[in-house]
Amino acid sequence: MMTHPFVRALIYLIGLMAFAGLNAAYLVWCERKGAARIQRRIGPCEVGWAGLLQPLADGLKLMTKQLLVPDGVDAALFRLAPVLAMLPGMVSLAVIPFSDTLQAREMELSALLIFAFASVGMLCVLLGGWASGNKFAIISSTRAVSQNLAYEIPMLLTVITIALIVGSLNLRDIAMEQQGNLFHWNLFRLEGWHILTMWISFIIFFICSIAETNRAPFDLAEAESELVAGYMTEYSSMGYGLFMMAEYINIVVGACLTATLFLGGWACPFGLAPGWWWFVLKIYVLIFTIIWVRWTYPRTQIYRLLNLSWKVMIPFSLVNLLITAGLVKFL
């Protein structure tokens, strides 16, 4: 059935916004429940059955609060930053292939587009921190920038290994290339002996995606114990809410990207009934792992974070890239 491109765009826009909104709301619930279970507590349980209406209550609370713009802030940038922060995640979702047929916009270089917009996300953190004119916010945003710069390099180097194997930066092509059972996925790829090095790529990519989304143990940008709430210190009401939503949407995008690049996209591990359900299962397993990691490790320090990137991840990803290039060339 052919639908008008405009109608199709509208349907996808509404669908993706609903997906992003629901995820942003209910990942907070999942996060709180997960944290509670790991610490052997119950977690939210008062609002609705098992606390399922908690995100709604939190949203209402945030919306009814006053959006305070303190004296001495750059008013325009201060208001702009949270709105812009939502943008990269939403745009990135448009090029994610959820299944063979379910993708809002197929384009060449879609992987590159996601990384470009991830940098815009970093810019929003910088903007919010700078506009706040608050020392905590500024320290936080400079930390965020140095962290994102440091982790983008190994992340992109590992993406180059994928690009070398698949020969494309189109996420749909990358996913199509991995169709079939477990051993066709990039992570466990038997063909060309890539299974030998891809797990290194995967670990580096996963760590970088946690760092890129400013999640614990790399949440130096909003280190509560040192910087109040970092770049979000001066924000109240939905300004704060939008930053929080952006954080969770970025996590979803990171999980989608990891699933597409390494875990075969919508492919089934046993080669049965591939479809969007496998993709969704994979991203939620990844998101659970991200939550699990957050509630396991304490926050690292800024110099350790940078040491990890410059002394470990970048050398490893460079060597990994060389080996992969060799494998692609000679096998």
Place this chain on the structure above:
Amino acid sequence: MSGYWRDIFVGAKSLLTGLCITGREFFRPVVTEQYPYEAPTLPAHFRGHIELIGNEETGEPNCVVCNMCQMACPSGCIALTGERAPSGKGRVLTSYMLDFTTCSLCGLCVESCKFNALHFSREYNRVAFDKNVFQMDLMARLKEQNQCKP
């Protein structure tokens, strides 16, 4: 250089150990007590404020007004009076006032009692806005408890 590789391997191992621990805790039962809905189980040696023990048959206090508890109390929060028993032998308690605001629950009164007349109550949630509530008449309390007996 050897330190570099050791750091990476030891670090990776400790990170995995951490994940295993939290992963295991995730599936273990919760330990939270939902307090207003669930009453806690008090430990056997829980110390509430002291109260009088009544005779099992008559319900009259076991106390013989020897004043040992009053003397043992370091905070001076016990005040008791007694009178000669109608039978002419021994003394009976007429009032036993506990000032719970200064009691530190040290338990010296319970220890000093040789007549099994004092013990700790199991009351853990006594709160009030008025401190006079804590000037407790233990005789009246014992009478109430006797009424509740079948």
